[in-house]
Amino acid sequence: MASVNVHGGGPALVGRDAELAALGEVYEVAVAEGAAVAIVAGEAGIGKSRLVAEFTDRLDTVARTVRGECLELGADSLPFAPFTAVVRRLRRELGGDAIRDLLPAGGLSLARWLPELGEPPADQDPAQGRSRLFDEVLTLLEGAAARHALVVVLEDLHWADSGTRDLLAYLVRNLEQPGLLLVGTYRSGEVGGADLRPLVLDIARRPRGLQFELGPLDRSQVGTQLAGLLGHEPDRALVARVHERSDGNPLFVEALAADPANITPSSLRDLLAAATARLSETGRSVLRAAAVVGHEVGHELLALACRLPDEELESALRALVDRRLLVVREDGYAFHHALLRDVVYGDLLPGERRRLHVRCAQAIHDNPALVPEGRGAVELAAHWNAAGDHARTLETSWRAAADAGRAYAYEQQLRLLDRVLDRWDTVSGPAARLGVSRAVVLDHAARACVNTGDFERGVTLASRALDEADPATDPQRAARVLATRGLLNRRAGRDGDADLRAALATMPADAPPELRGQTLAMLAVTVGLRDPDEGGCYAGEALDIGRAHGLPVVQATALIASARVAAVTGEEDRALALFREAATIAEVTSDHYNALTALLGQAYLLMGAGDYGSAAVVAAKGRATAHRVGQARSRGAALTGVLAQALWLLGQWSQAREVVEDALTDDPPAMTSAVLTTLLGEMLLAQGDLNAAAEVAADPTGQGTPVFAVAFRCRLAVARRDLEAADRLLADALDDPGLLGPLGDPWTLLRAGTRVRRALLDAAGPDRQRRELVERRTEQLQELAARVTADRPVPSAHLAAFHAEIAQNDSQLWAAAVAAWRGRSQPYELAQALFGMAESALSAGDRAAAQDPLREAASLADDLGAGHLRREIDLLAARGRVDLASPEPPLTPPPADPFGLTARELDVLRLLADGLTNSQIAASLFISASTAGVHVSRILAKLGAGRRTEAAAIAHRAGLFRRLDH
Numbered sequence: 001m002a003s004v005n006v007h008g009g010g011p012a013l014v015g016r017d018a019e020l021a022a023l024g025e026v027y028e029v030a031v032a033e034g035a036a037v038a039i040v041a042g043e044a045g046i047g048k049s050r051l052v053a054e055f056t057d058r059l060d061t062v063a064r065t066v067r068g069e070c071l072e073l074g075a076d077s078l079p080f081a082p083f084t085a086v087v088r089r090l091r092r093e094l095g096g097d098a099i100r101d102l103l104p105a106g107g108l109s110l111a112r113w114l115p116e117l118g119e120p121p122a123d124q125d126p127a128q129g130r131s132r133l134f135d136e137v138l139t140l141l142e143g144a145a146a147r148h149a150l151v152v153v154l155e156d157l158h159w160a161d162s163g164t165r166d167l168l169a170y171l172v173r174n175l176e177q178p179g180l181l182l183v184g185t186y187r188s189g190e191v192g193g194a195d196l197r198p199l200v201l202d203i204a205r206r207p208r209g210l211q212f213e214l215g216p217l218d219r220s221q222v223g224t225q226l227a228g229l230l231g232h233e234p235d236r237a238l239v240a241r242v243h244e245r246s247d248g249n250p251l252f253v254e255a256l257a258a259d260p261a262n263i264t265p266s267s268l269r270d271l272l273a274a275a276t277a278r279l280s281e282t283g284r285s286v287l288r289a290a291a292v293v294g295h296e297v298g299h300e301l302l303a304l305a306c307r308l309p310d311e312e313l314e315s316a317l318r319a320l321v322d323r324r325l326l327v328v329r330e331d332g333y334a335f336h337h338a339l340l341r342d343v344v345y346g347d348l349l350p351g352e353r354r355r356l357h358v359r360c361a362q363a364i365h366d367n368p369a370l371v372p373e374g375r376g377a378v379e380l381a382a383h384w385n386a387a388g389d390h391a392r393t394l395e396t397s398w399r400a401a402a403d404a405g406r407a408y409a410y411e412q413q414l415r416l417l418d419r420v421l422d423r424w425d426t427v428s429g430p431a432a433r434l435g436v437s438r439a440v441v442l443d444h445a446a447r448a449c450v451n452t453g454d455f456e457r458g459v460t461l462a463s464r465a466l467d468e469a470d471p472a473t474d475p476q477r478a479a480r481v482l483a484t485r486g487l488l489n490r491r492a493g494r495d496g497d498a499d500l501r502a503a504l505a506t507m508p509a510d511a512p513p514e515l516r517g518q519t520l521a522m523l524a525v526t527v528g529l530r531d532p533d534e535g536g537c538y539a540g541e542a543l544d545i546g547r548a549h550g551l552p553v554v555q556a557t558a559l560i561a562s563a564r565v566a567a568v569t570g571e572e573d574r575a576l577a578l579f580r581e582a583a584t585i586a587e588v589t590s591d592h593y594n595a596l597t598a599l600l601g602q603a604y605l606l607m608g609a610g611d612y613g614s615a616a617v618v619a620a621k622g623r624a625t626a627h628r629v630g631q632a633r634s635r636g637a638a639l640t641g642v643l644a645q646a647l648w649l650l651g652q653w654s655q656a657r658e659v660v661e662d663a664l665t666d667d668p669p670a671m672t673s674a675v676l677t678t679l680l681g682e683m684l685l686a687q688g689d690l691n692a693a694a695e696v697a698a699d700p701t702g703q704g705t706p707v708f709a710v711a712f713r714c715r716l717a718v719a720r721r722d723l724e725a726a727d728r729l730l731a732d733a734l735d736d737p738g739l740l741g742p743l744g745d746p747w748t749l750l751r752a753g754t755r756v757r758r759a760l761l762d763a764a765g766p767d768r769q770r771r772e773l774v775e776r777r778t779e780q781l782q783e784l785a786a787r788v789t790a791d792r793p794v795p796s797a798h799l800a801a802f803h804a805e806i807a808q809n810d811s812q813l814w815a816a817a818v819a820a821w822r823g824r825s826q827p828y829e830l831a832q833a834l835f836g837m838a839e840s841a842l843s844a845g846d847r848a849a850a851q852d853p854l855r856e857a858a859s860l861a862d863d864l865g866a867g868h869l870r871r872e873i874d875l876l877a878a879r880g881r882v883d884l885a886s887p888e889p890p891l892t893p894p895p896a897d898p899f900g901l902t903a904r905e906l907d908v909l910r911l912l913a914d915g916l917t918n919s920q921i922a923a924s925l926f927i928s929a930s931t932a933g934v935h936v937s938r939i940l941a942k943l944g945a946g947r948r949t950e951a952a953a954i955a956h957r958a959g960l961f962r963r964l965d966h
Contacts, residue, residue: 020058022212035175072156088372108120137171222242292305361380528568619643711749827860838851
């Protein structure tokens with residue numbers, strides 16, 4: 001890598017001063033302000049690991065450094081490999097007693113990595129166990145950092161399994177302890193690197209995040225590296241040739257320097273192969289055996305694979321280390337670079353490769369201690385698979401899949417189970433070898449899909465399991481598979497009732513209570529929307545089972561089902577209480593899915609009751625929790641939609657837009673994306689940016705357009721004077737049979753429909769056909785309004801506004817609509833009602849009666865930034881000769897802002913001056929912590945302040961807070 005062999009000393013780094021300084025700065029931030037993250041990217045051989053090693057070496061004893069590496073084993077990759085290594089190295093450095101002191105008492109999920117911690121807990125819910133594991137890793141790292149500054153290095157993240165990526169994302173979002181720095185490296189351009197991209201972008205946006213990509217060395221730096229490698233100053237011609245040939249890649253430079261006379265190989269593979277060609281035959285055979293063992297090579301396993309006398313093996317290893325093909329690692333070795341292993345392994349003959357893999361597999365089978373703890377099954381599966389032994393691959397992959405499931409590595413578990421199914425028909429007696437039928441393997445694979453989110457594939461696997469299962473001989477297994485398929489169908493957006501009912505009918509009387517209770521609870525959730533009585537019965541039975549057998553997941557699910565039933569029957573207060581009870585139970589047991597579902601239920605109820613402020617608080621809490629526990633794209637996305645809508649209705653449009661735009665960067669599911677993009681379109685339309693609104697009006701789901709999106713498109717078409725499109729959209733939506741169903745949105749469509757009707761009426765003139773069309777649409781809208789319940793304040797206000805809009809110029813109806821919207825915390829609706837009231841007064845020739853409502857509407861529109869409505873107000877005022885100027889004398893202007901701060905930055909500055917952290921600022925303004933951090937960084941830059949306290953002092957001296965008070 002970018003190193004020079006200085007005579008009499010160790011390797012020195014070339015050309016990376018700026019990057020070392022950047023890492024040093026982010027470490028200082030981590031110590032002073034809180035945990036930080038740095039990600040170093042670059043092509044293979046560019047020197048990522050060498051740079052990080054130099055950085056940590058310079059820290060010396062100032063900070064403890066622990067490293068973990070991802071392993072290139074494909075489906076057989078050890079789950080959480082780098083974090084497992086980090087935790088075990090911390091145990092070696094701190095001691096077992098210190099580790100126990102840092103962790104909570106009781107059953108620990110980390111016991112799966114550190115068996116001396118005792119028996120791990122038996123998880124009712126896999127997601128619950130995974131969440132607990134993540135919490136424990138966070139607690140351990142923060143506790144260790146509190147004792148002594150800690151740098152955690154995670155190498156080769158492009159090979160990270162999905163569990164490792166999820167855990168890293170969880171830590172990035174939740175670590176706060178000062179003195180803790182995470183440093184990751186990954187190879188840009190690798191397939192696995194694409195999976196990291198969203199996380200890397202998230203890190204780069206964070207105020208304590210750093211991301212950069214190492215570039216190539218320039219000619220001068222290549223010359224410096226060559227001088228160290230050759231032991232003398234190279235001539236200029238050689239430097240120029242090597243720089244051109246290597247493209248400034250330090251590993252290429254090193255390979256070329258090994259044979260300066262030969263600089264013609266066509267690829268790095270040729271360069272590395274040339275380096276191995278100069279070895280003795282024994283050296284090459286040892287290197288080939290090491291490539292089969294893996295990137296990290298234990299000495300004892302390598303010796304058994306080579307089958308050489310000790311002295312001969314040690315002599316060959318010494319030559320490999322001296323040539324820097326291998327490096328010494330604790331009780332073994334590692335390849336100097338992963339590319340070198342790839343080259344050596346790729347050059348193996350098929351028979352040679354199989355023979356070496358068989359030797360490794362036999363050795364590990366005889367002595368599992370030859371590989372790191374917890375890796376025996378997965379290493380065996382990898383070696384037998386590479387050796388082409390189908391029978392042993394089947395057996396070891398089945399055991400490795402079980403280990404992966406217990407370790408919460410569900411994606412790997414599913415890949416290993418796929419391998420078992422692929423090998424099933426290639427061996428004799430597979431069921432006898434495993435002690436289970438293929439139906440059982442399919443069942444396990446289907447259940448793994450519940451946790452991976454691969455719902456459609458899970459349905460297929462469960463169906464195959466049911467085809468092979470015999471309910472007569474194993475009714476419990478059949479019932480479990482039916483329940484699994486019902487859940488998968490529900491998660492995929494389909495009706496899973498039939499499967500859940502069949503599961504209950506098939507289930508034997510002595511079935512495990514958690515199976516019966518969870519099936520009942522899931523059925524209650526879906527049935528309750530259509531038949532509250534039946535749903536309530538199922539939920540009650542499930543709740544009794546959960547309480548009787550101490551099953552908190554079943555209890556929480558049953559309470560959520562009961563709450564939904566109560567909401568359908570109009571018992572909102574009882575529903576809220578049940579949702580809160582469910583959330584409490586779920587939060588105590590780290591059942592994050594149910595906790596977030598309960599918060600989402602509360603938020604929906606509060607929205608329906610018109611309590612948008614409380615709904616926003618609940619949704620913001622849930623959204624923050626979802627980001628913390630890695631469910632930002634599922635329940636977190638739905639909560640974000642509620643939060644954004646609440647802020648929009650409250651008139652906090654800038655905050656709502658920030659929430660929407662921030663959420664859309666997380667690539668939410670299709671329906672949530674529809675909610676968010678439609679809301680963004682509504683904001684753009686209301687602000688008067690019709691072109692931008694039109695850009696987000698396309699169908700975001702690809703599966704038909706939701707009613708709320710149709711309503712937005714109707715309003716947009718009217719604003720753009722495309723009345724034909726507006727009427728076509730309205731007519732199609734009015735024919736939708738689901739408009740009045742549980743997921744319908746009739747009031748949104750009714751209000752948009754009155755806008756379409758008004759535009760059609762204005763354009764009809766004396767044309768008989770057009771006026772008949774208006775009459776038909778009026779009848780359809782009135783018929784729909786008569787069928788919609790309006791027994792709560794907000795629906796009643798919508799109904800009042802609907803009647804006023806249909807009657808158009810009835811001053812009394814408009815006065816009733818204004819009265820209905822006052823106190824409802826919906827300033828935009830109030831402004832529109834005031835506009836209608838003024839318009840009806842002017843149509844009656846009463847200019848005096850129009851003046852006050854039109855002035856108030858103008859003031860509200862200005863406060864909101866509702867440019868479209870403000871233009872309509874100005875046009876109406878001009879036509880009616882209404883003076884919009886306020887009779888009050890103008891206020892004394894506030895002090896000017898010489899720093900160019902935006903309104904949102906001023907809001908953040910006030911909270912910053914009050915001593916709030918980024919997380920507290922985010923909660924107060926309903927934005928993400930990363931967005932708050934970006935605002936803080938911009939404020940410091942604009943004020944020229946180095947610290948938050950200095951920024952507050954500058955703001956006070958400049959009178960910025962007096963400006964805010966105005």
